[in-house]
Amino acid sequence: xxxxxxxxxxxxxxxxxxxxxxxxxxxxxxxxxxxxxxxxxxxxxxxxxxxxxxxxxxxxxxxxxxxxxxxxxxxxxxxxxxxxxxxxxxxxxxxxxxxxxxxxxxxxxxxxxxxxxxxxxxxxxxxxxxxxxxxxxxxxxxxxxxxxxxxxxxxxxxxxxxxxxxxxxxxxxxxxxxxxxxxxxxxxxxxxxxxxxxxxxxxxxxxxxxxxxxxxxxxxxxxxxxxxxxxxxxxxxxxxxxxxxxxxxxxxxxxxxxxxxxxxxxxxxxxxxxxxxxxxxxxxxxxxxxxxxxxxxxxxxxxxxxxxxxxxxxxxxxxxxxxxxxxxxxxxxxxxxxxxxxxxxxxxxxxxxxxxxxxxxxxxxxxxxxxxxxxxxxxxxxxxxxxxxxxxxxxxxxxxxxxxxxxxxxxxxxxxxxxxxxxx
Ligand code: HAM
Numbered sequence: 001x002x003x004x005x006x007x008x009x010x011x012x013x014x015x016x017x018x019x020x021x022x023x024x025x026x027x028x029x030x031x032x033x034x035x036x037x038x039x040x041x042x043x044x045x046x047x048x049x050x051x052x053x054x055x056x057x058x059x060x061x062x063x064x065x066x067x068x069x070x071x072x073x074x075x076x077x078x079x080x081x082x083x084x085x086x087x088x089x090x091x092x093x094x095x096x097x098x099x100x101x102x103x104x105x106x107x108x109x110x111x112x113x114x115x116x117x118x119x120x121x122x123x124x125x126x127x128x129x130x131x132x133x134x135x136x137x138x139x140x141x142x143x144x145x146x147x148x149x150x151x152x153x154x155x156x157x158x159x160x161x162x163x164x165x166x167x168x169x170x171x172x173x174x175x176x177x178x179x180x181x182x183x184x185x186x187x188x189x190x191x192x193x194x195x196x197x198x199x200x201x202x203x204x205x206x207x208x209x210x211x212x213x214x215x216x217x218x219x220x221x222x223x224x225x226x227x228x229x230x231x232x233x234x235x236x237x238x239x240x241x242x243x244x245x246x247x248x249x250x251x252x253x254x255x256x257x258x259x260x261x262x263x264x265x266x267x268x269x270x271x272x273x274x275x276x277x278x279x280x281x282x283x284x285x286x287x288x289x290x291x292x293x294x295x296x297x298x299x300x301x302x303x304x305x306x307x308x309x310x311x312x313x314x315x316x317x318x319x320x321x322x323x324x325x326x327x328x329x330x331x332x333x334x335x336x337x338x339x340x341x342x343x344x345x346x347x348x349x350x351x352x353x354x355x356x357x358x359x360x361x362x363x364x365x366x367x368x369x370x371x372x373x374x375x376x377x378x379x380x381x382x383x384x385x386x387x388x389x390x391x392x393x394x395x396x397x398x399x400x401x402x403x404x405x406x407x408x409x410x411x412x413x414x415x416x417x418x419x420x421x422x423x424x
Contacts, residue, residue: 010117010125020326025314026110028158029130033108036151038132041107043088045114046070049080055087055293057264059205066115068125081114085131086265086309090293093135099303104136104144110314122281122316130155131311132287135294139306142238145269145289146245152273152285152310153251160321161284163276167256168246170239170268171208172231174292177267180229181207191221208260228257235268242269265290269308275320284320285312332423333360334381334402336372338388346387349397349415353385356416358423360385376402383422385415 007013014022030040049069056063062083070079082088089107098105109131117123132151134144149166156164171177184207188195192203195210199218202209211222231239246253253271261270270288278284287310294305333353337346346362353360363375369388376384386398390409397415399422400407410418 008125010119010123012124012126017328020329021318022314024326025130025159025317029108029110029155032155032158033132033151036106036147038106038108038134038151041089041092041109042111043085043092043109044082045112046079046081047088047091049078051087051091051297052080052083054296055090055265056083057206060264061262062115066117068114068116083115084113084263085109085111085129085311086133086263086290086293087297089131089133089309090135090290090297090307093133094294094297094299099136099300099305102136103138104134106132106134108132120281121279122313122319124315128314129311130314131309133307133309135305135307135309137303137305139308140291140304141306142241142245144306144308145242146249146251148287148308148310149246149251149253149271150249152287152312155312156273156275156284156317159317161275161317162320162322164284165274166251166253166271167259167274168242168253168269168271169256169259170229170231170235170242171260171266171270171288172229172235172268174267176229176232176235177208180231183230184208184210184226187225188221194221206264209262211258211260222258226257238268261286261288265293265296267292271310273312275316277320277322278316281316283313284316285310287311328380330380330382331361332358332381333383333385333419334376334379335360335362336369336376336384336386337362337366337392338369338372338386339392340366342387342392345392345412349385349387349412352416353419356420358416358419373400383419 049067052067053063066083068081093105112126112128114126117125119125132148134148153164153166172180185203188203188207188210194217195203196213196215196218199210199213210218211226213219259270259272266288268289272283272286274282275284289308291305291307294307299305335346335350337343350360350362361379373384381402384400384402386400391397395412396409397412398407398409
């Protein structure tokens with residue numbers, strides 16, 4: 001027997017019955033993002049691998065363990081599938097000189113991302129994100145933080161995500177981060193041997209990550225001395241301004257002093273939104289500020305950039321949005337012919353319907369009237385258009401309303417107008 005194939009581990013097919021849910025998410029996201037002045041951008045799904053290494057941090061889990069490199073027989077080496085969107089958007093922003101065109105560029109994107117994770121519920125190797133990035137010389141206002149957070153909560157509300165909870169923190173400026181990192185390392189030195197294996201590595205390479213370790217022992221150590229990150233006055237003032245703007249916008253949030261995020265590029269505001277019903281992978285979205293990334297990726301040294309964004313995991317949104325809100329795909333007409341020799345006529349009818357904007361299909365199958373009606377039902381057709389013996393002879397067609405079962409026979413020449421009228 002020939003080998004059969006299965007979908008790769010950690011990926012899945014999105015089958016036709018689920019497509020209306022995805023389309024609804026995407027169209028709501030487009031509409032809402034546009035209403036806040038964000039414009040769609042589409043970048044390639046793979047990039048120079050060094051773009052990710054330089055932006056996400058060589059020691060971050062995403063780069064260290066999860067980059068899916070593209071291996072090719074020829075010169076196409078040095079690429080990786082994108083694990084997230086921010087690095088690509090910053091690359092494109094700089095490459096296309098958006099900084100010379102406008103003081104603030106507002107982008108959104110929707111598409112697949114790839115991480116070589118150990119798959120589990122809500123954690124996949126190919127998943128999809130709706131992301132938003134605001135970048136520019138005018139990008140350093142606390143009101144932009146508030147706008148971004150208002151937008152993310154607005155999206156989650158429209159998606160009917162159950163029990164969304166927004167947690168925010170500030171990591172301070174680049175200088176704050178360096179200073180805090182030294183302080184943390186000093187404090188953790190006393191407990192180094194008690195930290196879990198992962199945190200021993202984090203201690204060496206990215207000590208901030210110890211703060212959000214889920215291991216109970218590590219948590220206890222963290223709780224014993226980190227109530228708040230010791231930010232500079234300027235950074236603290238900025239964070240307070242963000243909180244004030246959020247309160248004014250009526251956004252509920254919780255301050256999470258141990259929230260640090262897994263990607264290295266963040267400074268100042270970071271955030272995460274969790275939702276109910278997701279189990280251990282309960283973050284539906286996350287984001288933060290990342291001005292330093294513009295410098296790291298070759299931005300103009302004399303320009304002071306501000307940048308902030310977020311990404312929502314679409315699979316997790318669907319898991320957290322309770323019952324399906326969208327019905328299955330329907331079709332206006334299902335064309336049925338009772339004899340094979342009537343197929344030329346039914347094929348002509350299908351073309352005429354489609355040319356006139358009426359969606360129509362058939363199974364090209366023939367068979368008993370009962371089984372053909374079953375097929376029309378399965379296709380979620382609103383009307384069945386039947387060409388039987390009598391109809392073929394008289395050049396007519398019978399039109400059956402699939403929900404009321406009412407049926408009438410009409411002249412084939414007038415069918416388009418009649419259908420347009422019925423579908424109004
Ligand atoms: P992230 O936290 O790595 O951030 O991912 C954002 C969201 O994508 C997560 O909260 C989760 O819902 C979803 N997600 C991540 N990994 C997986 C996975 N393996 N399977 C299923 N869903 C997943 C970023 O990607 C940043 N680029 C966000 C950002 C934008 N920061 C600034 N701008």
